[in-house]
Amino acid sequence: DGGITQSPKYLFRKEGQNVTLSCEQNLNHDAMYWYRQDPGQGLRLIYYSQIVNDFQKGDIAEGYSVSREKKESFPLTVTSAQKNPTAFYLCASSRQMDYEQYFGPGTRLTVT
Amino acid sequence: AQSVTQPDIHITVSEGASLELRCNYSYGATPYLFWYVQSPGQGLQLLLKYFSGDTLVQGIKGFEAEFKRSQSSFNLRKPSVHWSDAAEYFCAVGASDSNYQLIWGAGTKLIIKP
Numbered sequence: 061d062g063g064i065t066q067s068p069k070y071l072f073r074k075e076g077q078n079v080t081l082s083c084e085q086n087l088n089h090d091a092m093y094w095y096r097q098d099p100g101q102g103l104r105l106i107y108y109s110q111i112v113n114d115f116q117k118g119d120i121a122e123g124y125s126v127s128r129e130k131k132e133s134f135p136l137t138v139t140s141a142q143k144n145p146t147a148f149y150l151c152a153s154s155r156q157m158d159y160e161q162y163f164g165p166g167t168r169l170t171v172t
Numbered sequence: 173a174q175s176v177t178q179p180d181i182h183i184t185v186s187e188g189a190s191l192e193l194r195c196n197y198s199y200g201a202t203p204y205l206f207w208y209v210q211s212p213g214q215g216l217q218l219l220l221k222y223f224s225g226d227t228l229v230q231g232i233k234g235f236e237a238e239f240k241r242s243q244s245s246f247n248l249r250k251p252s253v254h255w256s257d258a259a260e261y262f263c264a265v266g267a268s269d270s271n272y273q274l275i276w277g278a279g280t281k282l283i284i285k286p
Binding site: 064066091100101102103105108110148150152154157158159160161162163164165166168 | 181204206208213214215216217218221262266272273274276277278279
């Protein structure tokens with residue numbers, strides 16, 4: 061079955077450590093997205109990539125970094141510069157020039 | 173700038189009762205409209221979408237939505253809710269000048285009373 065996988069489901073880190081969240085898709089989609097979700101705030105776009113080796117900042121990119129070396133993979137690194145990293149992170153993908161997005165199950169990151 | 177408003181943060185409905193979740197958008201032309209559902213701790217699943225044509229669209233799980241251009245609305249409806257419908261519902265809009273990004277509403281949490 062095609063879909064998006066995010067691992068791990070839960071992640072715990074100490075403050076000051078960088079952490080990388082995995083996102084892999086086998087839908088052959090060109091575009092991939094990272095969202096952050098906090099209670100009552102809906103989805104906020106962190107980064108997106110429409111083709112391999114290219115990505116753009118979203119609305120809240122500060123303290124995050126991404127790479128897109130392969131079409132299937134779009135890992136997100138939460139750096140120590142991110143002031144409030146505890147949140148639920150969602151990865152999504154879409155076909156080229158298509159608005160419909162498909163979502164992974166999410167990773168809940170807790171930083172203490 | 174485009175925006176999406178879901179005026180109700182929470183809605184409580186009795187099991188078996190009808191449901192309507194509101195969504196209003198701000199955009200000059202006809203947008204691409206979506207409703208997604210999210211169960212607790214899960215990813216989002218597409219319920220239905222509207223691009224053009226018939227303004228009443230049918231989705232999965234017995235949901236439907238109606239696009240009303242005059243009211244800039246795309247409200248989600250279900251004639252009889254089940255306890256399994258308890259979730260958070262998100263309306264999203266894609267505008268032709270948004271580089272294929274979706275603009276998201278803040279979500280409405282649906283609570284089902286037994």
